Amino acid sequence: MAQLTLKVVSLPANTPAGDAIYVAGSFQGWDPGAEDYKLTENADGSWQITIEPDPGLLKFKFTRGSWQTVEGNANGGFLPDRTHNYSGGPELLELEILGWEDLGGSNSTAADNVSVLDEDFYIPQLDRYRRIWIYLPPDYEDNPDQHYRVLYMHDGQNVFDESTSFAGEWEVDESLNDLFLDGDKGCIVVAIDNGADLRINEYSPWYNATYQAGGEGEAYVDFIVETLKPYIDSNFRTLPDRQHTGIMGSSLGGLISHYAMVEHPEVFGKVGVFSPAYWFNPEIYDHTAQNPIAEDTRLYLLAGQQEGNGSVVNDVNQMESVLLQSGFPSDNIEVKIDADGEHREWYWAREFPAAYLWLFEDVSVGIEEPEEEEDLTVFPNPADSLLNIRNCTAFRKPSYRLSNSDGKLLMKGKLRDCYIDVSGLPAGVYMLQICSGRKPVIEETIIIE
Known part of the structure; x- marks a missing residue:
């Protein structure tokens, strides 16, 4: 009989007492809290479960019952799927859990004015839950009459905190705090965690048959427009109109930000598209040409020559041509190409301040600089x-x-x-x-x- 025993011999010290441990993986549909896959605690403090998967490559992760409480690295950051090539016979794997994403680690780099708005914010359009972060300007609590523009961002794990990121953070909180000291009036940033294995589906408007993924982008954008934004506007002092509302992301996050701009011009007037994965959904070119964008929209396109051997730069240039040919004013597009730009968070972190300032420059006030x-x-x-x-x-x-x-x-x-x-x-x-x-x-x- 095929039997594989997974034995967790060590848990993080901050594991909450009384929490159950589950395994989710390719062998059970990636259900993070399935009762049949809950581990049993042993007298020596270890946890184990015996499963009967088919032979072959297995992928799995441990959780405390949900994707919000999935295991992470030692700092509480993203941990790739565990893998094991199962032979089909009796086997014992002894494993350690190093950290939990929701509990983070001692090396958090998030500023004091960043917080988790909700660990389990419901997405009715997709019937799932997601962690939402929020950054409030430094004077938010001391300025009760002030209302602020809002920027929505994807891949929330990577926006503020090194310890929850996959490969580095954007340093958005540090950048905005510095700009505030320079006279910028501030911006609320709402960052939505990606859905790990669901990321490609959620950030792609169209299904990609080659990769057998995508197609949930419309529902994801509807969540931002119909559910998340109304909540933010109702609970925080925002400037809710389109001229004060932006959306920004990189890679597939850039693709879905562009799509949101086309689909909801009445909502998003400022759009940052960094290193966009237009190649994954090339339908975006015709979709953009056939659905003219509001002429007062401001669009910032960024790409680096080190991304895909220059292919991302080519894609951005092609999109600029589509926009200009459709009548979009050139003054409202900023295209920045960098010879050293890579498909990495350090690049997007470096370029964020300039993009933010350009996008909102027509509504920014109080920046102290020489007049000329x-x-x-x-x-x-x-x-x-x-x-x-x-x-x-x-x-x-x-x-x-x-x-x-x-x-x-x-x-x-x-x-x-x-x-x-x-x-x-x-x-x-x-x-x-x-x-x-x-x-x-x-x-x-x-x-x-």
């Missing part, structure tokens, strides 16, 4: 040893980034003394970017002799 960018001057140019930055002290927390002509970042730092030592660089053409806080305020081509 030309007040800041870089000289001499050409240079051989030092680049002087005139009036850099007029900016708050000025910093710089210097890249070569291929876009590779060579130098960066704070402008404490209003000059940059370039004596160690070879002669050539370079691109200098100077920022106030995290916002780029000037980009200039520099020649070093």
